[in-house]
Amino acid sequence: MIYFLCMVLFAIGLYGVLRKRNLIKIIIGLIIIEYATHLLFILVGYRKGGRSPILAPDQEILKIVDPLPQALILTAIVIGLAVTALIVAIAMRVYDRYGTFDITKIRRLKG
Amino acid sequence: MLELYILLSFMIIGAVIALEIKDMISSVIAVGAVGLGVSIAFLILKAPDLAITQLVVEILILIILIRLTLKRDLPFSTSGRWLLNTVVTFIFIAVFLGVAYFAIKDLPEFGSPILRVAGTYIAEGLKKTGAANLVASVILDFRAYDTLGEATVLFTAVIGVITIMRKIGRKKIDEVVNEEDE
Structure with missing residues (x-):
């Protein structure tokens, strides 16, 4: 059920990407999709009653949440930031060239 | 796990507001709310490293997006094939959610991961x-x-x-x- 709520968040982002005409809204939709994906991975790795994956010296720890998705998503978050910065840079250049963020008015690609 | 449901509902509402509101600055702030909700969800799910990283990245994304909204231009036109596009989009999203509903049944139960590699x-x-x-x-x-x-x-x-x-x-x-x- 909680996975499905995560998928609903993904679908909202998908709606923004597919339906909106403003480039800023499309970028926001992409960011929301990214968040939903990260959250889904961490939800899959969660263990009921588990502890965070940090060991303590004089303490026997029995249940630890899965550290593997956390490590992978840690890199994915940083890559997401870089990709968002790249998209925003491209959007700003598009605005400089065409004077609008409306994707229906951006018809021709020229160098 | 009630707090996770509340947090996810908050994030879904924030995402809808971010996509539907007309004022761009408000939209960007709503995205910031969603991202900070993700950060709190990571804390609840026992991933403190991710929560810290998400917090920093969220603030940077907010700054970048506000730089983008300084170029103000608010296209909001409903001309063209508005109805057809909307209907097609909603059909696609319905198909997506249907497939997702059957796909998440194959995932391990929430709270009990497989831990084959991580063991x-x-x-x-x-x-x-x-x-x-x-x-x-x-x-x-x-x-x-x-x-x-x-x-x-x-x-x-x-x-x-x-x-x-x-x-x-x-x-x-x-x-x-x-x-x-x-």
């Missing part, structure tokens, strides 16, 4: 790498090539941003107009 990391992580933080031992030792690839992607993106944003080598506006005249 080894948990059992031998401290002995093999000497790192008390298992996440750090995975990204910097067991899967260090992954992190190297990530750094490559990161620097490629930074080079791309610099190349796109620089002023040198860009044509002047009047030159472009001359080209169009020809």
